[in-house]
Amino acid sequence: MERDNHQGEAQGVHISEPPSESSLPADTLVTSLSLLGNHMFPDAGEKQEEINSTADKEEPAELQQSDVALKEHSVAEPHSNQLKRLETEEAETSVDLNNVSTQSTDREKEDTAMDNDQSDSGEFVVTMLAKAKLEEQGIGVKGRSSPLLEAGTQESPAFMSHRDEDVTAESWRQHRKHVFVLSEAGKPIYSRYGSEEALSSTMGVMMALVSFVQSGDNIIRSVYSEEHTVVFLQKGPLVLVCVSSSRQSEEQLRGELLYVYYQIVSMLTQASISRIFEHKKNYDLRRLLAGSEKILDGLLNLVDSDPSFLLAAVHCLPLACSLRDSLSQILQKAITPNLVFSILIAKNQLLTIVQEKTVIEDTRLEPADVHLLLNLIGASSAFQAGEIWTPICLPLFNPDCYFYAYISYLDPPECTVCLLLLSTDKEAFYAVAECKRKIEEAMAAQNSLSLIAKAQSYSVSQVGVSDLRHFMYKPFDVPDNYRQLTQFTSPEMEAPYTSEEEKMRLLDLYRFMHSRIHSTSRPLKLIYHVAERETLLAWVTSKFELYTCFSPLVTKACAITAITKLLRWIKKEEDRLFIRYPPKYSTTPNPSKSSRGGKSDQQDTTDNGYLSLL
Amino acid sequence: MPEVSKMKKPDVKVVLLGDMNVGKTSLLHRYTERKFRDTISTVGGAFFLKQWGPYNISIWDTAGREQFHGLGSMYCRGAAAVILTYDVTNWQSLAELEERFLSLTDTANHDCIYAVVGNKADLIDPKAQMFQDSGGEPEDRTELEKDRTEPQVLSSCPTPPASPASPSGMILHKPVTHEDAVALYGRILRYKGLEEKSSLPAEKMCFETSAKTGYNVDTLFETLFDLVLPSILRKRNENQASPTVDLEECRGKRARTSCC
Ligand SMILES: Nc1nc2c(ncn2[C@@H]2O[C@H](COP(=O)(O)OP(=O)(O)OP(=O)(O)O)[C@@H](O)[C@H]2O)c(=O)[nH]1
Ligand SMILES: [Mg+2]
Numbered sequence: 001m002e003r004d005n006h007q008g009e010a011q012g013v014h015i016s017e018p019p020s021e022s023s024l025p026a027d028t029l030v031t032s033l034s035l036l037g038n039h040m041f042p043d044a045g046e047k048q049e050e051i052n053s054t055a056d057k058e059e060p061a062e063l064q065q066s067d068v069a070l071k072e073h074s075v076a077e078p079h080s081n082q083l084k085r086l087e088t089e090e091a092e093t094s095v096d097l098n099n100v101s102t103q104s105t106d107r108e109k110e111d112t113a114m115d116n117d118q119s120d121s122g123e124f125v126v127t128m129l130a131k132a133k134l135e136e137q138g139i140g141v142k143g144r145s146s147p148l149l150e151a152g153t154q155e156s157p158a159f160m161s162h163r164d165e166d167v168t169a170e171s172w173r174q175h176r177k178h179v180f181v182l183s184e185a186g187k188p189i190y191s192r193y194g195s196e197e198a199l200s201s202t203m204g205v206m207m208a209l210v211s212f213v214q215s216g217d218n219i220i221r222s223v224y225s226e227e228h229t230v231v232f233l234q235k236g237p238l239v240l241v242c243v244s245s246s247r248q249s250e251e252q253l254r255g256e257l258l259y260v261y262y263q264i265v266s267m268l269t270q271a272s273i274s275r276i277f278e279h280k281k282n283y284d285l286r287r288l289l290a291g292s293e294k295i296l297d298g299l300l301n302l303v304d305s306d307p308s309f310l311l312a313a314v315h316c317l318p319l320a321c322s323l324r325d326s327l328s329q330i331l332q333k334a335i336t337p338n339l340v341f342s343i344l345i346a347k348n349q350l351l352t353i354v355q356e357k358t359v360i361e362d363t364r365l366e367p368a369d370v371h372l373l374l375n376l377i378g379a380s381s382a383f384q385a386g387e388i389w390t391p392i393c394l395p396l397f398n399p400d401c402y403f404y405a406y407i408s409y410l411d412p413p414e415c416t417v418c419l420l421l422l423s424t425d426k427e428a429f430y431a432v433a434e435c436k437r438k439i440e441e442a443m444a445a446q447n448s449l450s451l452i453a454k455a456q457s458y459s460v461s462q463v464g465v466s467d468l469r470h471f472m473y474k475p476f477d478v479p480d481n482y483r484q485l486t487q488f489t490s491p492e493m494e495a496p497y498t499s500e501e502e503k504m505r506l507l508d509l510y511r512f513m514h515s516r517i518h519s520t521s522r523p524l525k526l527i528y529h530v531a532e533r534e535t536l537l538a539w540v541t542s543k544f545e546l547y548t549c550f551s552p553l554v555t556k557a558c559a560i561t562a563i564t565k566l567l568r569w570i571k572k573e574e575d576r577l578f579i580r581y582p583p584k585y586s587t588t589p590n591p592s593k594s595s596r597g598g599k600s601d602q603q604d605t606t607d608n609g610y611l612s613l614l
Numbered sequence: 615m616p617e618v619s620k621m622k623k624p625d626v627k628v629v630l631l632g633d634m635n636v637g638k639t640s641l642l643h644r645y646t647e648r649k650f651r652d653t654i655s656t657v658g659g660a661f662f663l664k665q666w667g668p669y670n671i672s673i674w675d676t677a678g679r680e681q682f683h684g685l686g687s688m689y690c691r692g693a694a695a696v697i698l699t700y701d702v703t704n705w706q707s708l709a710e711l712e713e714r715f716l717s718l719t720d721t722a723n724h725d726c727i728y729a730v731v732g733n734k735a736d737l738i739d740p741k742a743q744m745f746q747d748s749g750g751e752p753e754d755r756t757e758l759e760k761d762r763t764e765p766q767v768l769s770s771c772p773t774p775p776a777s778p779a780s781p782s783g784m785i786l787h788k789p790v791t792h793e794d795a796v797a798l799y800g801r802i803l804r805y806k807g808l809e810e811k812s813s814l815p816a817e818k819m820c821f822e823t824s825a826k827t828g829y830n831v832d833t834l835f836e837t838l839f840d841l842v843l844p845s846i847l848r849k850r851n852e853n854q855a856s857p858t859v860d861l862e863e864c865r866g867k868r869a870r871t872s873c874c
Contacts (some may be wrong), residue, residue, distance in 0.1 A: 291655030390658020
């Protein structure tokens with residue numbers, strides 16, 4: 001009975017059912033930018049500060065009741081509060097959508113084409129489209145080829161061939177998440193799917209929107225339609241756009257765009273990107289990024305399928321503490337001047353990271369940088385037999401400098417165990433390769449490879465709670481020497497989450513819970529959510545963030561006992577599940593230096609000669 | 615950093631250069647693994663070791679993308695042979711060799727040898743297309759194919775590539791003739807200030823290959839390896855005088871890593 005009750009409630013917020021369904025008719029357009037319920041905010045720092053429109057101001061008042069209730073949340077009583085919350089939430093969502101157009105009218109008084117009326121919104125897009133076409137004509141003539149814009153006349157370069165999608169086809173529009181990157185001058189830089197034709201008009205519209213809003217000293221942040229959320233992110237001279245039907249929150253989508261931006265920075269550095277565009281506003285960045293599409297494609301696939309990105313934490317392979325320690329020691333001993341990070345990876349998960357002492361003194365490696373590295377390795381698997389030496393920038397560590405990455409597999413031909421050594425010295429290849437020889441030798445002596453081969457992720461059944469199907473647990477820093485990489489642990493996805501669709505469905509549920517927990521307007525501490533086929537409980541405290549998935553029949557009391565049990569189990573297994581106390585080494589004779597932020601003389605700030613190409 | 619005495623450098627260095635997508639990685643993969651499979655555009659450079667008789671030959675497969683242009687001269691430093699690769703179906707890729715890649719070889723050895731290699735010959739030459747790479751006895755097959763005819767070339771128009779903004783982008787993808795490659799080889803020698811007479815002849819150093827079928831791939835690498843032998847011997851003699859490099863240890867190690 002209780003359960004039925006929940007289910008009724010749950011449907012209202014089930015993510016596959018847009019709350020706006022009946023409130024606004026869709027106004028479809030080639031670009032899928034069908035409805036311009038613009039959220040336009042002044043050019044300011046954080047989102048919270050920017051929400052100053054009428055609609056948004058009303059929200060807190062309206063929701064005060066549930067917010068107050070939530071503050072008193074305890075594990076013992078999430079249920080009734082949750083019910084209240086869900087109701088309010090639903091009401092709020094539609095309010096939000098209804099207010100959108102009003103808000104636009106208020107904020108866009110400069111332009112009359114922009115109105116709160118449906119048909120006028122459509123007209124606006126058409127106007128923008130025309131603008132876009134004009135801009136395009138201006139851009140298309142200069143510079144080297146822009147394969148996207150000159151589609152009609154020029155045979156596509158071979159690197160375009162793997163994205164020959166018919167963009168007029170419904171299937172193109174059906175993609176769950178489109179991502180576009182363009183330059184401020186409107187030049188297409190990257191598109192996740194599809195080909196020229198639609199891209200030029202779509203990107204044209206987007207750029208027109210962006211520059212139009214900019215001209216009014218505002219920043220366009222998002223556009224909502226019945227089916228799509230369009231999120232914009234401007235970073236320096238680059239504009240990133242996501243058109244998503246995934247029902248993720250704007251913040252989540254913007255976070256994903258930020259990963260795309262960082263991946264581009266990791267290849268070119270932020271300094272080079274700015275310099276290039278300072279030099280030549282309509283530079284075709286595809287020239288430099290050509291061939292990197294697969295790296296960006298791979299990143300976006302990972303973002304969709306790997307919760308590490310959502311949680312901004314790294315997932316390490318569970319390993320007996322003694323084995324992990326011995327591997328760390330091996331890395332710690334194989335060093336050479338200017339080596340700063342030694343990372344061992346198996347099955348695309350971290351085994352251990354060892355860091356140079358002074359580098360880490362005032363900072364730590366950010367999860368996002370690790371994600372970018374792992375993605376790069378995944379994308380370079382084609383040449384597993386060789387030893388790779390490539391420049392790479394870790395944008396969160398220092399967006400303007402290059403490291404030189406040595407990448408080599410230790411177990412050919414299987415190629416599951418990968419060694420990644422980062423040096424600040426461009427010329428250090430042979431010295432770094434020699435470190436690999438040492439590591440190989442030591443690992444052979446300790447039979448490490450066969451021990452690593454046995455390591456695997458764990459089953460949720462090990463926790464011993466029958467109704468628990470899956471979970472994600474991310475501990476926060478414990479003071480002092482625990483200060484390290486943010487990590488999370490999660491068991492293998494098992495039945496019923498074995499098919500790709502089911503896995504994605506569970507991840508979508510987690511994303512939904514995550515967006516509620518991290519809502520900028522009303523962050524929550526605890527959510528008990530009864531979905532159609534499972535029950536989820538998300539809980540955030542000062543010590544951890546936890547997402548759990550139970551079978552639908554679980555009772556509230558049962559779920560709470562289960563979580564207590566789970567937390568106890570994690571505590572017991574902690575040494576195996578996480579990299580703890582990562583060891584350090586010292587390779588610099590002068591330990592006072594640190595390369596964070598400032599340009600240490602150890603790091604390479606050269607631009608690899610791009611400027612000579614301009 | 616030559617003072618790091620344990621650094622074990624291989625005997626000789628061969629570098630693959632050329633625009634992205636011409637098939638450098640595919641060529642090397644065909645040679646070492648005897649397979650043609652999907653590749654991902656190379657990042658930076660990839661280092662491979664090949665044992666050739668008693669010698670260790672290092673091969674650098676570099677990225678053709680402009681993003682990594684600045685690294686090219688580093689990969690070329692001290693090279694004994696440079697394989698300048700283009701795509702026979704893409705005129706621009708040949709032009710890029712001269713415009714973008716030739717200057718990177720300034721850091722190569724003064725006696726470095728140059729090969730001009732037109733890959734993807736299977737797309738224009740039936741002989742290359744029909745070629746079958748029998749993993750077991752590749753040499754015999756290559757011998758049989760030696761009496762190759764000139765590829766049937768569709769056009770011999772010598773016009774340089776038009777600007778990309780031209781209405782017909784087709785020019786960029788005009789096939790490259792063998793004569794074009796030979797002419798480029800001549801210009802390379804001139805650039806290097808080398809006498810045509812005392813240098814290796816163009817007929818010997820201009821190859822047309824197919825990583826897809828394996829056509830001429832072994833011939834290319836093995837011809838080059840044989841040609842760099844004198845360079846190896848000279849280097850070994852120099853090193854024998856130097857106490858910092860332990861050649862015995864070096865050889866023992868490398869033998870394990872290399873494949874046949
Ligand atoms: N038909 C044909 N296609 C080839 C041949 N060699 C390579 N290709 C194709 O050309 C594309 C590029 O090959 P790669 O070997 O990755 O090119 P690359 O020169 O290493 O490119 P970068 O690493 O980006 O510099 C791939 O799609 C290959 O399948 C060939 O001999 N014949
Ligand atoms: Mg390659």
